[in-house]
Amino acid sequence: MKTLKIAIQKSGRLNEKSVELLKNCGLNFENYKSSLISPVSNFPLEILFLRDDDIPEYVQDGIADLGIVGENVIEETEVEVSYLQRLGFGKCSLKIAIPNNSDIQSLAGLNGKAIATTYPVILKKFLDSKKIDSDIRTISGSVEISPGLGLSDAICDLVSTGGTLKSNGLKAFADVMSSEAVLIGRKGSENDDLIKELIQRIQSVLRAKE
Numbered sequence: 009m010k011t012l013k014i015a016i017q018k019s020g021r022l023n024e025k026s027v028e029l030l031k032n033c034g035l036n037f038e039n040y041k042s043s044l045i046s047p048v049s050n051f052p053l054e055i056l057f058l059r060d061d062d063i064p065e066y067v068q069d070g071i072a073d074l075g076i077v078g079e080n081v082i083e084e085t086e087v088e089v090s091y092l093q094r095l096g097f098g099k100c101s102l103k104i105a106i107p108n109n110s111d112i113q114s115l116a117g118l119n120g121k122a123i124a125t126t127y128p129v130i131l132k133k134f135l136d137s138k139k140i141d142s143d144i145r146t147i148s149g150s151v152e153i154s155p156g157l158g159l160s161d162a163i164c165d166l167v168s169t170g171g172t173l174k175s176n177g178l179k180a181f182a183d184v185m186s187s188e189a190v191l192i193g194r195k196g197s198e199n200d201d202l203i204k205e206l207i208q209r210i211q212s213v214l215r216a217k218e
């Protein structure tokens with residue numbers, strides 16, 4: 009019998025909820041922080057623990073059959089995968105934010121301005137759709153300190169409580185996308201019997217939570 013592989017985040021904001029969801033589906037597995045792969049003893053499934061950024065490509069390329077990852081990561085990596093199920097956790101929004109004392113007043117005011125982000129692909133599409141031409145500065149983290157350092161006029165970053173923006177003297181200015189954790193698979197994988205069985209279990213866990 010074939011064994012499916014599901015990729016989930018190894019550590020970070022989605023790890024705990026992903027593990028909890030799979031356990032609530034009745035799947036038995038060890039969750040050692042040191043292991044990268046964990047077999048499920050009562051379902052033909054192996055769990056791969058990965059950096060979230062790698063999950064969409066692993067699924068697209070067939071290294072994993074399924075993945076749990078934020079929609080923001082999928083959109084940014086521009087992969088071809090099927091969205092199988094929204095999971096209701098990891099909710100956040102990708103927003104453009106500006107310093108509290110900024111003189112930018114409208115989206116058009118972002119023309120010619122520097123925007124720091126770790127999401128250049130999504131930001132570019134958004135700005136193009138609004139016919140705005142900004143200088144997108146791709147950085148790998150700590151985006152929120154970049155205006156204070158004089159490195160950018162605005163940022164584009166994920167926001168959940170808004171606390172990070174506030175404590176850095178920034179205010180939300182425009183919504184780019186909203187995101188939550190989703191179950192993804194390869195195109196067409198929704199027709200696979202084992203995958204169907206797993207989706208049904210996930211859906212009943214989600215229904216029980218409503």
Ligand code: PRT
Nearest residue numbers: 020021059060061078098099100166167168169170171172
């Ligand atoms: O190590 P790995 O690469 O796997 O993890 P990571 O560091 O890239 O991602 P991680 O664990 O931080 O986030 C994983 C996913 O959680 C993201 O891709 C989103 O889909 C989702 N998520 C939900 C968030 C947030 N909420 C969130 N608030 N991801 C990041 N943040 C950050 C944000 O970037 C900012 O720095 O939290 C800060 C803002 O939070 P608030 O509450 O102050 O607004």
Ligand code: ZN
Nearest residue numbers: 059060061062
């Ligand atoms: Zn990441």
